[in-house]
Amino acid sequence: MITRRLQMVGLALAAALALAPAAALAAETQVAVAANFTEPAKEIATAFKAATGHTASLSFGSSGQFYGQMAHGAPYEVFLSADADRPTKAEQDGLGVTGTRFTYAIGRLVLYSKTPGLVDGAGAVLSSGKFNKLSIADPTAAPYGVAAVQTMTKLGVYAAVKPKIVMGSSITQAYQFVDTGAAELGFVAYSQVINVAGGSRWLAPEADHAPINQQAILLYPGQNNPAAKAFLTFLKGPQAVAIIKKYGYEVR
Numbered sequence: 001m002i003t004r005r006l007q008m009v010g011l012a013l014a015a016a017l018a019l020a021p022a023a024a025l026a027a028e029t030q031v032a033v034a035a036n037f038t039e040p041a042k043e044i045a046t047a048f049k050a051a052t053g054h055t056a057s058l059s060f061g062s063s064g065q066f067y068g069q070m071a072h073g074a075p076y077e078v079f080l081s082a083d084a085d086r087p088t089k090a091e092q093d094g095l096g097v098t099g100t101r102f103t104y105a106i107g108r109l110v111l112y113s114k115t116p117g118l119v120d121g122a123g124a125v126l127s128s129g130k131f132n133k134l135s136i137a138d139p140t141a142a143p144y145g146v147a148a149v150q151t152m153t154k155l156g157v158y159a160a161v162k163p164k165i166v167m168g169s170s171i172t173q174a175y176q177f178v179d180t181g182a183a184e185l186g187f188v189a190y191s192q193v194i195n196v197a198g199g200s201r202w203l204a205p206e207a208d209h210a211p212i213n214q215q216a217i218l219l220y221p222g223q224n225n226p227a228a229k230a231f232l233t234f235l236k237g238p239q240a241v242a243i244i245k246k247y248g249y250e251v252r
Contacts, residue, residue: 026054027226028056028227029057029078029225029227029228030077031056031076031077031079032066032076032078032079035142035170036082036107037080037214038060040105040244040247040249043243044240051239052230061170062137062169062170063142063143064138064142066079066081071095077219079216080104082144082171083212084103084215087217096220101216102216103215104215104216105250106211106214106251110190110204111123111185111204112178112185112199113185113200114199115185118184119200119201119202122202123155126155127156132183133177134161134185135174135178135183136148136165136166136187138168141169141170143214144187144212147209148187174186191249
């Protein structure tokens with residue numbers, strides 16, 4: 001009986017020792033994520049942990065705000081921007097690790113309203129004047145805001161619509177304005193409404209604005225963190241790509 005008990009204890013210790021290296025290798029990385037990518041990033045982080053054991057701790061906000069924080073020493077290790085400009089600038093300014101920058105998703109802009117029939121299939125509502133408020137993300141901080149202004153300019157309606165614009169600090173706030181009724185319609189990220197039933201929407205033609213090339217980069221605080229490097233590798237893989245596409249982004 002004693003021998004059998006000792007054998008059981010020995011097996012338990014062996015199992016614990018076998019698991020110890022894997023636990024010791026697990027690490028955590030701090031990831032700054034553009035607000036439009038909130039939901040897919042959450043799913044990717046869950047899949048990443050299941051596949052690698054590493055944890056991706058996500059923070060969400062506008063790309064411009066994140067860049068300002070990083071320039072002042074914020075300890076983010078990975079940056080998932082909503083554009084290519086800020087990761088490029090991070091590389092040039094010595095905040096990002098050279099050679100780690102890549103496009104992880106191409107975003108789509110959509111004009112959305114909770115009111116069925118308000119937004120038509122050609123975006124003509126913008127020239128009709130049949131609304132009081134239109135929300136967009138702040139173009140100085142959010143690439144989707146830039147794309148919204150470019151689209152309205154291309155349509156020749158920006159000057160007329162400008163007095164009706166309410167500006168969100170990020171694409172998340174721009175969507176919240178529409179969702180709460182503070183604005184009847186708004187330019188938001190397609191990923192924010194792809195799974196929302198009802199309402200009305202118009203997917204802005206990609207030719208009407210500059211491409212929303214969303215780039216990622218490894219930041220210098222994460223250059224020696226295996227979890228940070230592993231997260232970027234996972235982001236390029238088939239499991240993450242499937243999630244990204246599910247939310248209406250393009251991956252090329």
